Amino acid sequence: MMRFLCLLVVLACSVAQETPKPEKVALRQEIADLKVKAFELQQKIELLENQLKDVEEAEANRPVVSPALKTVAKARCAGHTKDGKRCTRNAEAGSRFCWQHKGHR
Ligand SMILES: [Zn+2]
Structure with a gap:
């Protein structure tokens, strides 16, 4: 074996x-x-x-440009100051006027 x-x-x-x-x-x-x-x-x-x-x-x-930022940067208040000059403030989001002018357009 x-x-x-x-x-x-x-x-x-x-x-x-x-x-x-x-x-x-x-x-x-x-x-x-x-x-x-x-x-x-x-x-x-x-x-x-x-x-x-x-x-x-x-x-x-x-550069990060969000749509919201774009509109805020572009939109300037369409209102005028007391002496007839264009308002230099930025318009509020969704509005053509700043916080001061949005009441009386
Ligand atoms: Zn304004």
């Missing part, structure tokens, strides 16, 4: 030494291919990350 086992092991060893080559080559080839793909993907990821960073930086640098 022991002798049979030994023979089996020897046989298995000799088989293992003779046959693995095509499979081993194929596996190595697959690993190499995957490594190339992984490298390419890594490069693509870095590229996309850089693009995202650029977009985010451009967004951060853009």
